Amino acid sequence: MNIQLYYAPTTCALAPWVTLTETGAPFETVAMNFRKSEHMTPDYLAINPKHKVPLLVVDGRKLTESVAIQIWIAETFPAAKLLPADPWRKLEAISLMSWCSSGVHPHLARINSPGKYAAEGAEASVKTHAAEFLREAFAIADGLLAGRDFFFDHFTAADAHFFWCCRRATQFELPLAVHVHCHAHFQRMRQRPSVAAVLAFEKEKLAQFAKQG
Template identity: 60%
Template sequence: MKMQLYYAPVTCSLAPFITLTEANAEFEVMPVNMRKGQNKSPDYMKLNPKHKVPLLVVDGKPLTENVAIQLWIARTYPWARLLPVDPWQEMQAVSILSWCASGIHPYLSRINNPAKVCDAPGAAESVHRFAAEIVYECFDMAEDLLAGREYFFDHFTAPDAHFFWCFRRAGQFKLELARFKNCAAHFERMHTRPSVQKLLALEKDVQAQFAAAA
């Protein structure tokens, strides 16, 4: 089986990199320079007309959307325990993955680029403020889910990788995160995992490659 993960630094494509690495899967990383518009190149658009990352190509067949990719990885590498075994908990994990993708990520995107939501003069501050309030509300819920726990479930699972990105991105946007003690502890715990350390090294290397090619 030949796998290629199309990845862009800082983006949520780090989540499947982490889980593939946790599964000891053999895959090739295909860096995508979104600042140069590589995600909208004809070749990339043939694979993914949504022009986003992550994109996982397995034996020439493309799979898009983080939740679908994570489910495929978990089912292909069951020994990695990337989802809980219990059926109810498994669906709870899928619920958290979906929440990260559709309940948190869109509001982080609004903070990153308010004009995509509303390009009216002076609207950026309001878009940022309202989006941040929803992100804080989500992190309050995550605080409860992580209370007294190292991870969302009894061991590391795919939702931990995706939430790691969410909390990291919020920090990169300088949101006020000090009150989210459980989320912060989870974030620091994730940093100790070899898969995350490998991800951070990759990100640094890819960013350096992009800078050199600028």
């Protein structure tokens, strides 16, 4: 099986990169330079008109949307136990990832690029509102993580997905540490070999892109 993951540093493509790495399966990472708008080129738009990552290509078939990609990885490599075995818990994990994707990520996007969401002059207010939504989201996750190492009884794709949300929040200097269980989960995840590997890969790619100018 030929697996390619289209990825860009700092983006949510980090989550499927981590879960694919957890499977031990070989895959190719196609690293894109967003600062050079490589995702807006005619070549990439022909593959993915949504101009987003992650994009998974498996034997020439394309799959977009992080949640679908995470489920594909978990179901294709069941030995990695990337979703809980119990059917209800499995749906809870999918629910958590859907929330990361549709309930948390959009607020992070507003902090990253407020100008895309507001008229000139209103950017600061978009960021303030997004930060408040994020504070509420991290408070909810904090309750779910209290007294636990992971969202379920072992590491799952939901942990990888939420890790990305936390990471992006810290990159925007949002006060994650006030949510003590989220913060502890974030630190724990950073120690995981798959996560350490993606962070090292990201650093390498950013340095390479900087050299290219």
